[in-house]
Amino acid sequence: MLLTISTTVRPATDLGFLLHKHPDRVQEFGQSYGTARVFYPEASEERCTAALMLDVDPVRLVRSRGRSTPDYALGQYVNDRPYAASSLLAGALADVFRTARTGRCASRPELAAGPIPLEITLPALPCRGGPELAHRLFEPLGWEVEARAVPLDEGFPEWGDSRYVRLSLRGEVRLADALNQLYVLLPVLDDAKHYWIASDEVDKLIRAGESWLAAHPERGLITRRYLGRRWALTRTAFARLAELGDDLEEELEPPVEEEAAVPAQDGPAGDGNGTEAGVRRPLNVLRREAVLAVLGELGARTVIDLGCGTGQLVGALLADPSFTRVAGADVSSQALTVAARKLRLDRMPDRQRARLELFQGALTYTDDRFSGYDAAVLMEVVEHVDPPRLAALERVVFGAARPGHVIVTTPNAEYNVRYEFLTGMRHPDHRFEWTRAEFAAWAERICAEYRCTVAFRPVGDDDPEVGPPTQLAVFTLGGTE
Structure with missing residues (x-):
């Protein structure tokens, strides 16, 4: 699976400083399920592109899965995980660009602190909701979005489209924000994760979404999907997001269309928000x-x-x-x-x-x-x-x-x-x-x-x-x- 990040800021090779990865070298980073590589297909004063390529070993992926991860036998080996951007790529991105995601860059602090022209491409991205959902999630963040459905077979257009999209994002965005948005939204679009979702996922979501999630019009959908529709975790995340200063009143109850996927609650939660007659106020x-x-x-x-x-x-x-x-x-x-x-x-x-x-x-x-x-x-x-x-x-x-x-x-x-x-x-x-x-x-x-x-x-x-x-x-x- 492949992700490319390009910029035309002058000099464009400063992208290497922001990502903390030198344009003249190919660097490898071992993952529990494969190998991530960072390289630069182009690096000039006018334009620079960094590529993150993740090679997934299906056998290692199966062996590294958590004890509580469902076992689908052959499906564990024969699937789209090695090829389509998903939580695997999001995890590799978080590891490889860990410092860049914090926005720290001692060599170029002013460049790291502000928006720069960026173009991000993902050739194959599972998207449950199609191109329209990609627009709904990325456009409020300031991106110009191009999302095209990938046909099941170009030779047989009557078969229709697959669940994959080719995604291109263009805009003036702070690089750290862009990386954190991708980290959260890739598994949200896929609506799946390769590992068991535990309580620490709330902390990961809040850290990555601190500067943008509370104000996002689709924050409810993002939070629920990121946390696997586990309502106890989702409720905690909404309470944490409310501390960021935005109104989460409409998200305090699970939406009707997703109630079947949410564990039943024993009663109103004691979350300190003035619950009356089952109506929770943030x-x-x-x-x-x-x-x-x-x-x-x-x-x-x-x-x-x-x-x-x-x-x-x-x-x-x-x-x-x-x-x-x-x-x-x-x-x-x-x-x-x-x-x-x-x-x-x-x-x-x-x-x-x-x-x-x-x-x-x-x-x-x-x-x-x-x-x-x-x-x-x-x-x-x-x-x-x-x-x-x-x-x-x-x-x-x-x-x-x-x-x-x-x-x-x-x-x-x-x-x-x-x-x-x-x-x-x-x-x-x-x-x-x-x-x-x-x-x-x-x-x-x-x-x-x-x-x-x-x-x-x-x-x-x-x-x-x-x-x-x-x-x-x-x-x-x-x-x-």
């Missing part, structure tokens, strides 16, 4: 509603969302005309680009546009644009800051900007035991997660150092043993000194 919605309710009680009219991400809270604030001035700031330019698209900034009415300001800024550096608001919101932000840098954020928000009120939400680490299959923290980018006592101690220190008061509220079901899934604190500073 935690991120409850959190946003709680913040809006507090802002209403405080009578705030001007609000800045610090660490606004893709603009979910900003959009809710703009929808309420009582908020006369709304701002969103984030360190990620990519997140702000997504926010502008979701808010339809280019088509926003002038009166509403005049109330809004979106800008890039780091919360650990003093910025005059953070000042002058009735209230500032840090919704699921502090836990993404390295502990040594947290003091800088405190000085910027509570000392320099000093709005009338600061609303902070953060996960309650004690509640994590209620998330089935969750290992470690709720998000791979979290630097820490506080217990209720730790959050209270931090808040009391803030009050002592910056002369303010604080009140706490639960968000989500307040479990009598471990508390709520999200903790919320309202600081009252009294404005600029």
Whole structure:
């Protein structure tokens, strides 16, 4: 099976730096089921192409299968696995381009951080859903998609098309994002994996989809297929994706057409999302509603969302005309680009546009644009800051900007035991997660150092043993000194 990645960025041979594979050498990487090779069919200043070719040994593939993998006897040896792109190729891609998938490149850091012109081709790709599904999955990610069905036999067109497509993707995309998208979507299109799906697959999905999956319109289908329609794992993944800030309300129940493939549930899950009469509400919605309710009680009219991400809270604030001035700031330019698209900034009415300001800024550096608001919101932000840098954020928000009120939400680490299959923290980018006592101690220190008061509220079901899934604190500073 074959995958090629081409670019025309100048000089194009810098693709070798980004992939951490030298264009002048053929490199081999042993896999449990065969051998992966990386080579460059072309490498010039104008255009460079890297090829990943995977040779699968059917015998080794059978011998390396997990104990729980179904045994189809001869079908284990005679099948399309050695020839068509699938989870085998996705696994090889993850291994061979491990560093490239992280976006790290010491030699070309600026090139690795931004989008570059890319063309990706897969000559034979199993696609349960046909070319139309390939368009649905890749086009929302910014790709120009060409997907052509492969006929069963070109000599007998009346036989129709096979389940394979020839896929070409073109677009300006960050290379690390492109690799992670392929890692997830190849087995999703095939709707099969060559190994047993266990709970660690949720972590793999969240890591690979961190920058794009939560905002994808087909995130439900992607998540269910990637996790083999195992509903317990899928529910956990939806809860983790909700932490990224997107609305997953429609995915919290299995769709009707797939219920037969989903294990039966014994009853409503205790996932902290306000379940009533079997209707589960995502935690991120409850959190946003709680913040809006507090802002209403405080009578705030001007609000800045610090660490606004893709603009979910900003959009809710703009929808309420009582908020006369709304701002969103984030360190990620990519997140702000997504926010502008979701808010339809280019088509926003002038009166509403005049109330809004979106800008890039780091919360650990003093910025005059953070000042002058009735209230500032840090919704699921502090836990993404390295502990040594947290003091800088405190000085910027509570000392320099000093709005009338600061609303902070953060996960309650004690509640994590209620998330089935969750290992470690709720998000791979979290630097820490506080217990209720730790959050209270931090808040009391803030009050002592910056002369303010604080009140706490639960968000989500307040479990009598471990508390709520999200903790919320309202600081009252009294404005600029």
